[in-house]
Amino acid sequence: TTAPTHPIRSLIMGSPGAGKGTQTKRITANFGFVTVSSGDLLRKNIADGTPIGKEVDSLIAKGELVPDQTVVRLVVDELGRLAGKDWMLDGFPRTLGQAQVLDKVLEEKGMPLDLVINLDVPEEVILQRIMDRWIHAPSGRTYNLSYNPPKVAGLDDVTGEPLTKRPDDNVDTFKTRLDKYHAETMPLRQYYESRGILKNFFGKTSDEIYPLIDEELREVRGKLATHGRNAY
Numbered sequence: 001t002t003a004p005t006h007p008i009r010s011l012i013m014g015s016p017g018a019g020k021g022t023q024t025k026r027i028t029a030n031f032g033f034v035t036v037s038s039g040d041l042l043r044k045n046i047a048d049g050t051p052i053g054k055e056v057d058s059l060i061a062k063g064e065l066v067p068d069q070t071v072v073r074l075v076v077d078e079l080g081r082l083a084g085k086d087w088m089l090d091g092f093p094r095t096l097g098q099a100q101v102l103d104k105v106l107e108e109k110g111m112p113l114d115l116v117i118n119l120d121v122p123e124e125v126i127l128q129r130i131m132d133r134w135i136h137a138p139s140g141r142t143y144n145l146s147y148n149p150p151k152v153a154g155l156d157d158v159t160g161e162p163l164t165k166r167p168d169d170n171v172d173t174f175k176t177r178l179d180k181y182h183a184e185t186m187p188l189r190q191y192y193e194s195r196g197i198l199k200n201f202f203g204k205t206s207d208e209i210y211p212l213i214d215e216e217l218r219e220v221r222g223k224l225a226t227h228g229r230n231a232y
């Protein structure tokens, strides 16, 4: 018998600097997932000087969260291009309010979540990673001076353009980001855990964690292909 199958609908969460963007990029490359990153969408709006960009610029630079309704509007606008594809959201939702809106919208679209990936990285290592992080702002490409340095110091591998620091990647702002994470985002783990769709991945580096995610996605894909969504 051929059970109904469907693509993998997932999201990735974790503390600031946990490597959400890095993992999402690898998953995109290896599995062809479509991804939506709230952080990238917000930074693009800032770079383009849009009204939303102007509204959120200083909040992000201070490490505060952007208001739910602003980020919800940005992300929900992108959900249309996910239909029929394997997809992963990166950095959204970050509050219970965002998660509830997301569930409602996904329910309406008939594509509820299958899997929530939680990156569990020790706090001792993430500040150092954020201090080591440099980006190519126009593309969002990320480098880490210890794990993933650019081929030429200070320059983007693809364009040769100069790398910069994100304005929120510094010690003081990091404290605020971590506080927000503990207060607003950590409760989401419980929210998804109680639905049976949360998977935790522990490790100190993205290289250590990626193979575990890769294995999980193969397993989920196999289950969905064999049994349809009820099995998962």
Ligand code: ATP
Pocket: 014, 015, 016, 017, 018, 019, 020, 021, 022, 038, 039, 040, 042, 059, 060, 063, 064, 065, 066, 067, 071, 090, 091, 092, 093, 094, 095, 098, 168, 177
């Ligand atoms: P990582 O290093 O794991 O990729 P990150 O914590 O560095 O992740 P982003 O997801 O890029 O960060 O988010 C950067 C900033 O953008 C946040 O500190 C916050 O100000 C804002 N932001 C991003 N997503 C949201 C969201 N869903 N709700 C509210 N604010 C958000």
Ligand code: MG
Pocket: 020, 021, 039, 040, 091
């Ligand atoms: Mg990110």
